Amino acid sequence: MNHSTDREQYADATIDAIASAVLSRQPLPPMTCSIVDDGYRVQRALTAQLNAGRGGDLKAGVTATSTQQQLGIDGPLAASLYVDGRLESGCTLTVTEGQELECEIAVITDGSGKPLGLMPAVEVVYLAFSRAEDLSIANAVAANLGADRYICSEVVRWDESLTQVPICVCRDGVEIATMSNSYSFGSPASGAAWLVDEGRKRGLWSDSEQQRVLLLGTCGDPIPARPGQYRIDFGPLGTVDFILVQSRLETSEGNNPDNWSGT
Secondary structure, eight states: OOOTTTGGGSOHHHHHHHHHHHHHTOOBOOOOOOSHHHHHHHHHHHHHHHTTTOOOOEEEEOOSHHHHHHHTOSSOEEEEOOGGGEEETTEEEEEOTTOEEEEEEEEEEOTTSOEEEEEEEEEEEOOEESSGGGOSHHHHHHTGGGEEEEEEOOOEEOOTTOOOOEEEEEETTEEEEEEEOOOTTOSHHHHHHHHHHHHHHTTOOOOOSSOEEEEEEESSSOEEOOSEEEEEEOGGGOEEEEEEEEOSSOOOTTOOOEEOOOO
């Protein structure tokens, strides 16, 4: 499949405007993708600009069967992660109003997609549209399903038999949520295979010598990204620790963006 003209099909100004909104964590400009294939074309152009040609990691979205049914789609979606968005456990980061945290299991692969290890991860997402009529699956795909930053912890050995992982979220020493993974594609092993395959089909993956991180979708419901000190325990996979600080540059009063959750 030839994706060389992705940017040519959409005005440079459109991609630039989307990129600016992503970087500043502001509501997206008017979006006009009518079908999912259009969304992936914009996604590829957007990712190429923000990653400056560097190969990035991938994420699966809408991985819960119940959410797929609510949205009227027949399977998960794929998106790209931004190279500069990768952070390590123990970091401090600034968040804005409307951002959410997603607890995710990550699979580490080699450049061909072969699993090498497992890792607990937390994705920080933000997906808001400036116009209510733009809220659609195709436009969400175009915006990389709200990708912003993702916090990685230590890698543990690959375990193909792993299915369920208990997760406990604590903020400032107080438990605020418990959850587990529940994927439409089954186990993390199946999810990684699906994401590599879908990434190839959508022009998001090319084999290389580089190891990749695959985020397999949120476990449980997203959590509002409120200031505090977090420790998220992923049972046998370990913990992710970080501090959130509220940004001083909040969305201006009266902007009232339309948010789309379920990434």
